[in-house]
Amino acid sequence: MRGTLVRKAAALGALAVGAVACGDSAGPGAASVTVLLTDAASAYVESALVDIGAVELIGGAGGPIVLTDDGTDGPVDLMELQGLATTQLAAQDIEPGTYTQLRLVVESASVVLADGVTFRDGTSEADLTVPSGAQTGIKLNLKPDDENGGGVDIAAGQTVLVVDFDVNQSYRLQGNPDMEDGVTSVSFQPTLRALVDDVAGSISGTVTADAGVALDVEGLVVSAAPVENTALEPFESTTATALVQADGTYTIYFMVPGEYDVSVEAGEGFTAPVVEAVTVGQSEDVEGVDFVIVAG
Structure with a gap:
């Protein structure tokens, strides 16, 4: 099943509208690196526009490699990049080597709230x-859990790196969207993670309300947080999220291999036990991570 998901993601990236930086050939035996952008959604946001400028790859034998100066070629709506949907930020031939970080510059951001949700005015x-640090460049570690200092070996051939720009974590609503007073503001705190696509897996399952519990599970947030904490750069996260769909299912895509504690934000007055130490192997789709929400 995972092979099908990877092919679909690659096809979507190739078809998507994005800026492609094609530098001079790096010579015989060169590696080809493509950077794709994807998103985890928010139930209270209809449109989350972000403009990404320069994208650089750090590491290798020389200094930073500028993959593109204009990643999204103008604002792109992150809400259109849910599930396996992606847009291409950059593609370029580089020298093979070990690369430790991606660096992205966020130039602007805006938001349109979902239908029925408004600001107080x-x-x-x-x-x-946009926070000043994001304007100068967000650094994302590649394989930050590597005991040998991190980094990914990019060999001759094609390597696809995926950047998950999580709307649910990045666009933080101030106030209560479910109350009459509405939302006071939205704080933009870019929250991203980077990974190598061909080893990524997924976690999926169902979320249901226990008998007698009156709760609509659609739009609830399911999170997968690594069991072991790692040192992170500002604006970087290793936690992945997904929204529960109308049929009660969810899938968290683009998961770095490792162990995760998976939880669902059930809301005030409700709870569901955390599913601990869910192991995702290389290119593995882990199914059946289910939740039953109870009152309490």
């Missing part, structure tokens, strides 16, 4: 302030 759209 009655509007639903806003331009957001």
Whole structure:
């Protein structure tokens, strides 16, 4: 099953509208690296526009390699990049070697709230302030859990790197969207993670309400957090999220191999036990990580 998912993701990336930086050939035996952008959604956001500028690859024998100066070629709606959907940020031939980080510059961000959700002044759209650190460049570790200092070996041939720009974690609503007072503001705190596509797996399951519990599970957030904490750069995360669908199912894609504690945010007055130490192997789709929400 995982092979099908990888082919689908690669095809979507090739078809997507994105800026491609094609540098001079790196010579015989060169490696080809492609950077794709994807997203985990938010139930309270209709449109999450972000403009990514320069994308660099750090490591190898020389200094940083500029893969592109204009990653998204203007604002792109992250809400259109859910599931396995991706858009291409950059593609370039490079020298084979060990590369430790990706660096991305976020130039602008804006938000349109979902239908029925408004700011306290009655509007639903806003331009957001990009933190200064994101404007100068967000560094994302490649294989940050590597005991030997991190980094990914990019050999001759094609390597696809995926950047997950998590809307649910990045666009933080201030106030209560479910109350009459609405949302006071949206704080933009870019939250991203990077991984190598061909070893990525997934976690999926169902979320249901226990008998007698009146709760609509659609739109609840399921999170997978690594069991072992690692040192992270500002704006970097190793936690992945997904929304529960109308039929009660969820799938968290693009999971780095490792052990995760998986939980669901059930909301005030409800709870569901954390599923601990879920192991995701290389290119493995882990199914049946299910939750039953109870009152309490």
